[in-house]
Amino acid sequence: MALLLSRIEFGVWSEVVGHEQPLHLVIGAHRRGMSEPVLRVKTAIASKTTPRCRNSDAGLRYHRALWMRDNAVRRCWVERITRGGCLCGGVSYELHGDLRPVVACHCNQCRKASGHYVAATQVEQSRATIKGDTLRWFKSSEHAERGFCSVCGGNLFWRRFDSPFISVWAGTIDGRTGLKMESQLYPESAGDYYDLPAVRVIPQSELD
Numbered sequence: 513m514a515l516l517l518s519r520i521e522f523g524v525w526s527e528v529v530g531h532e533q534p535l536h537l538v539i540g541a542h543r544r545g546m547s548e549p550v551l552r553v554k555t556a557i558a559s560k561t562t563p564r565c566r567n568s569d570a571g572l573r574y575h576r577a578l579w580m581r582d583n584a585v586r587r588c589w590v591e592r593i594t595r596g597g598c599l600c601g602g603v604s605y606e607l608h609g610d611l612r613p614v615v616a617c618h619c620n621q622c623r624k625a626s627g628h629y630v631a632a633t634q635v636e637q638s639r640a641t642i643k644g645d646t647l648r649w650f651k652s653s654e655h656a657e658r659g660f661c662s663v664c665g666g667n668l669f670w671r672r673f674d675s676p677f678i679s680v681w682a683g684t685i686d687g688r689t690g691l692k693m694e695s696q697l698y699p700e701s702a703g704d705y706y707d708l709p710a711v712r713v714i715p716q717s718e719l720d
């Protein structure tokens with residue numbers, strides 16, 4: 513039974529509970545004869561006051577309990593859900609699964625839209641649930657549009673029309689992100705009032 517718990521699943525849980533904010537996980541199980549997974553939502557609380565959560569025993573026990581309750585379960589997994597939104601709360605989102613490391617962009621459009629430079633993570637659009645009547649999309653070029661809140665003006669998203677991915681401004685994520693900025697775009701367009709972050713420069717073509 514324990515073999516059902518792959519190293520990846522174990523690792524995901526371990527990483528998730530290492531965060532200092534409450535995190536919401538979807539724990540799913542495919543049952544024999546059912547095409548749709550059964551989803552259970554569990555909240556993991558890993559705070560500074562409970563650092564022992566890092567050992568992931570809790571996750572392992574939960575998986576085992578799930579299996580023991582119903583031996584028709586043939587696959588289990590945990591999935592991280594990241595939540596965020598705009599300043600006024602009019603726009604909110606949930607991102608399912610792992611997120612791309614943060615990329616900074618100093619291009620003129622990002623500077624004008626954000627007032628500084630943009631630092632964004634990214635996820636497949638099919639793994640993002642976005643809610644809010646105040647969300648508006650501004651077509652910023654022939655190829656892409658930017659999502660913002662029409663009440664508070666908060667910038668949240670960028671997406672290319674031909675891409676399955678959506679960029680999400682890392683600063684709009686609630687709580688700690690667990691992400692790192694790893695690269696940057698268009699340093700030649702950066703403002704002269706700040707130093708470039710100490711991360712590698714990459715061409716836009718290197719990203720999805």
Ligand SMILES: [Zn+2]
Nearest residue numbers: 598600661664
């Ligand atoms: Zn807003």
Ligand SMILES: [Zn+2]
Nearest residue numbers: 617618619622
């Ligand atoms: Zn940009």
